[in-house]
Amino acid sequence: MNHLSLALLIGVGLVSAARTSAQGLGAWSSTDGFYRLEMMPSVQTTFWAGDSPHPALVDAPDDVFLAPRLQLETSAALGSHLFLHANARWDRGFDTGNEPDGEVRVDELFARWRFFEDERLSLQVGKFPTVFGAWVAQHDFFDDPFLLPPLAYSQVIGIQSRDATAMTPQAMADRADGSAPAFANLSKQNWSSIIWGPSYASGLALSGSTSRWDYAFEVKNAALSSHSDAWSPQGEVFSRPTVSARAGFRPNAAWAFGLSGSHGNYLNEAVHDLDQTTLGLDSRWAHHHWMISGEVIATRFETASAGHLDALAWHLQARYKLAPGLWLAARGGQLLCNSSNGPAGTPVRWSPDVWRVELALGWHLSPNILLKLDYSLTRTNGTFPAGEHLLGLGFGWRL
Template identity: 40%
Template sequence: MKLRALSLCVFACTACAFDIDDFLDRLDTALTVSAFQDNLRARLSGTLDLEIYHFEQPAPGLIDSSIDTLFNPRLTLFLDTQIGSQIYFFAQSRLDRGFDPSNHGAQIRLDEYALRITPWEDGRFTLQAGKFATVVGNWVPRHLSWDNPFINAPLVYENVTAIQDKYAPYSPSYFIYGPYYYGKYAFNPVIWGPSYASGFSISGKLGQFDYAVEMKNASLSSRPESWNVTENGFENPTFSSRVGFRPNEAWNFGLSASEGLYFRREAEPTLPSGRDVD
């Protein structure tokens, strides 16, 4: 009798799994459209992340929370559109409690949107324009939750430094005591997450080597509010580049560099007389 009950339970679970897989396959088909003999294809997909953090105050990294246990759900929607083999458009929108985990209210954002043109099939040259993740670093290409091998971002992408983008330090001691008087979110990391700033990039692959150069409207350390081109124009662009070498699937070496302003315009009154953010 126990063996029959166990067999029935396993069969029911397997049937349920098949039903879920079948439903997801049908949903994926319904959210994919094609036209012009498959020369135009568009696909809508998404992920639902349910994150729970428990920590001692102050919250680590870029987590902006005054409570010790934080529930941070996130719905992410992706739109991928392919026109022929050379033109590709993508967009990413999120519904969550802030770009960085926080105990604030829900918000909807359009984090990424970009048009990518690849004239040659071997990928030697790609031109991209829009609002998208930086080319700097090896972690950024796998920063999404399903690809990220870590719980959060590596240290350089979320560890807050003593640098502020809205105020200039008035003395050397400010770097020591400033964090005690201002909230953590007033300061900047070296690179703010994937840095979805707006701009243009050129990239490509040449054998085992790859390269990328970008011009963005905000620096790598800039906060998410600075990434939209409506908030921050190209008066003081940031230039970044990366050169990589991948001898095999196990190893991926890279060298990145970037130059740009980390001060926002509102920091100008706090600078010494005769100086500006440039």
């Protein structure tokens, strides 16, 4: 399906769902309720202003940038066991700004079979967010208090997933001493993040929940760090798969803990078999109007000649609801990287250390309309230039 057809499909869906909303919720159901279909259109538009090159995965060419997004989520249920979900989007790039003229994508498309009447065990096949970590479960615009993902999910690091020659000791040394362009000054599409956003790679997952435990296991076609171009099920999709798993424990409703792991090939070249191994620990506490959560994620990238490249990212965030529909959130975090083996055996900084603090304000004018204001200050150490200040004003509407 070409972009024009998909854009038309999204447009027709938006109009028909909006018209249907006059009668209901953009939802259809058979008389006995066995077949159900829902269309949930939404608009999520963010105005960005800040220093270039922008931090995180914002890849906008200018200091100010408008990033509109039209989204059409479609869900269907056949009985109580089979669930289908698709999420089509038009925007100016999955990573804000890398497609300034706009593009249409299907970011999520999966089928889920629930084995029991409760959530004990489900099998899911398709293109869907990774089970790794805790942030992904709340990455939706209307669930995440912030406009930027945490550092581990959004900060570009000195890993090249498409070109092994960029990962030699000499290439890293050149970038570190400034004799070659630092990666932050190049297109972010050429580089990796510890986890690339929600990592909508393709594959299958087994997952489940009980009153105290969550568990999930997935096999996918791309490493957590892989750029979005590698997520679609094309070519040798499972020749070098990535396996990820998560176990969560909730001693009570207030506390939740999670442990995640992932291992798989991150270099998209047939001649190399280099793996990314990642471990994550997350925790959350919530009570009344408070929600506090944090994650620590450590990852290791194998290289052909530069040794192991290790990175560790953590963040701690808190959200407090000031009034009905109004909340304030703050987040702080760091990304720390080790040194690689340089050309003469001397240590070389393959990627800078970064810290970021963010403040966000959210205001639900109604359950369907959300305004978000997000300011972030990002500091990058060493000779790697990067923008520091970024202000985002987001508007969201959903049916």
